Amino acid sequence: MKTKLFLLGALALGLFACTSKPEVKTFKVNVNLANADGQTVYLQKDGQVLDSAVIANWDAVFNTPVCDDNEMYSIMLPGWRRAFPFFTDNVDVTLEGDAQNPNAILVKGSASQDRLNAFTESYNELEAKLEADSTMSQEDADEILKMHCFDFVWDNPTDPVAHYVMYRYKWAFGPCELRTMLDNIHAADSTLANKNLTLAEEYVEKQERVQAGQPIIDFTQNDPEGNPITLSELAAGKLLLVDFWASWCPDCRKANPDVVAAYQKYHDQGFDVLGVSFDTNKEAWLAAIEKDGLTWTQVSDLQGWNNAAGALYAVSFIPQNALIKDGVIVARNLEGEWLMEEIARQLE
Secondary structure (H helix, E strand, O other), rough: OOOHHHHHHHHHHHHHHHHHHOOOOOEEEEEEEEEOOOOOOEEEEOOEEEEEEOOOOOOEEEEEEEEOOOOOEEEEOOOOOOOOOEOOOOOEEEEEEEOOOHOOEEEOOHHHHHHHHHHHHHHHHHHHHHHHHHOOOHHHHHHHHHHHHHHHHHHHOHHHHHHHHHHHHHHHOOHHHHHHHHHHHHHOOOOOHHHHHOOOHHHHHHHOOOOOOOOOOOOOOEEEEEOOOEHHHHHHHOOEEEEEEEOOHHHHHHHHHHHHHHHHHHHHHOOEEEEOOOOOOOHHHHHHHHHOOOOOOEEEEOOHHHHHHHOOOOOOOOOOOEEEOOOOEEOOOHHHHHHHHHHHHHOO
């Protein structure tokens, strides 16, 4: 009997050992932010919230499970327009900075983040040098900065940091240039797969879908009074500029006078505008419409960068626009004299 009891006890211990959960390895994400006490900081991965913590005495700490990949994480605070992304390499990292200046946050502890920091520093130094050169046109400066990004991605095809840089600066490239970089990455290692590569592939496909010569992608959003406005219905029988902008966007506000001038000159000849706002604050949106004299139809879902129409048209920066005629996109991202000339040409 004692032998049987012993065997039963041993079996029970063995069963418990097999069913107990294995120890989960973790690393720490230390958040040290000024001007953030009492605020809730959210830790995210792939756009999903993993954890949250209240910042006290500038500090918050996340114990994060180790992952098999080297994907990026991000933190988000209320009031920020975008989450702040960073690499961890599955080791303890520390984020230091000021909650009121998220673009200047420093990340310490990750080798991948160190490489990203080095690239960002080189980009910022080059940008400052170009801005100080009075002989440099804005177009030439933009091209040099674009090639700085392109060269980094081209020279480091298997580095997840390069994949992030490609997606982070996607707005600078046309679909052909992005396709070239992606092909180079897959040629270096056809098994590579991570979130930034997936997002870049999806972005290129959307870009290709909304280039000049492609049929429009229809959408419906509400105007300030809550009335649904459908793109195809508004565009019927006219030349229509779909103008993506926001009240908080300085470049958009600078571009608005050109759109106003085009509208006033050509509206009676069959030209119209549909403003699509990336605002989240309705009052600020309406105030900007009034101040800038935007008398054409305006719509928004008040979702900021998550604007559904903007996603359909692969809008990764603003201002952007699409000129449409007879249900087809005839030109993209016109400004200044180019806008006036193309409108005149299409109305002939």
